């Protein structure tokens with residue numbers, strides 16, 4: 384069910400239904416909680432390069448922020464964060480959690496194409512592109528929102544036999560880490576496809592890394608992009 388613009392209404396509704404459990408590290412968002420330190424470490428290291436005070440003052444837009452796992456990590460590292468999501472319920476959970484943590488994050492309802500402001504120092508969109516209606520249009524919006532030459536970070540799932548086994552069958556059906564139906568494997572994105580979408584939007588991939596789950600369930604940055612991966616484009 385496509386929605387208006389880059390959002391798919393049924394996908395947004397799915398995330399809204401999970402809002403109340405979003406911040407439970409053992410709940411349906413457990414994989415996002417588990418991978419958050421590794422992916423945010425990779426992003427923050429790149430954003431902080433050459434800066435004396437970490438992300439102090441950097442304006443970062445978190446597109447598809449959900450209940451704010453990435454937004455909060457960025458705010459804690461010193462960034463001024465705007466979180467954007469089409470799921471109102473998830474934003475309610477985001478605002479309540481940030482308030483409880485004493486974090487000042489500007490959460491907005493909408494899609495990248497509805498945000499009038501632009502010129503952000505950096506844009507992140509983590510685990511979002513595999514849920515959107517039109518990847519290329521989505522990338523064009525990310526390019527519009529970042530300042531010229533600024534970095535855009537995206538993470539997603541590769542469309543490989545291994546990701547079908549691990550992220551779809553394993554995580555949803557066998558281990559029950561995610562609610563059944565969280566992902567549509569056909570929407571997963573090969574790095575070459577993401578690179579082409581970004582190029583069409585005027586962006587070039589500058590760095591790429593895998594995000595891999597270790598045997599104990601901990602996540603780390605790796606060279607294996609066969610299941611989860613993250614890119615930085617400019």
Ligand SMILES: C[S@@+](CC[C@H](N)C(=O)[O-])C[C@H]1O[C@@H](n2cnc3c(N)ncnc32)[C@H](O)[C@@H]1O
Nearest residue numbers: 389390398447448449452468469470494509510
């Ligand atoms: C899997 S969650 C990821 C949340 C967060 N980025 C993270 O990784 O912790 C995907 C989020 O993207 C949002 N979303 C999907 N398509 C969107 C769109 N076109 N515009 C804004 N939000 C969108 C959903 O509502 C959901 O909150």
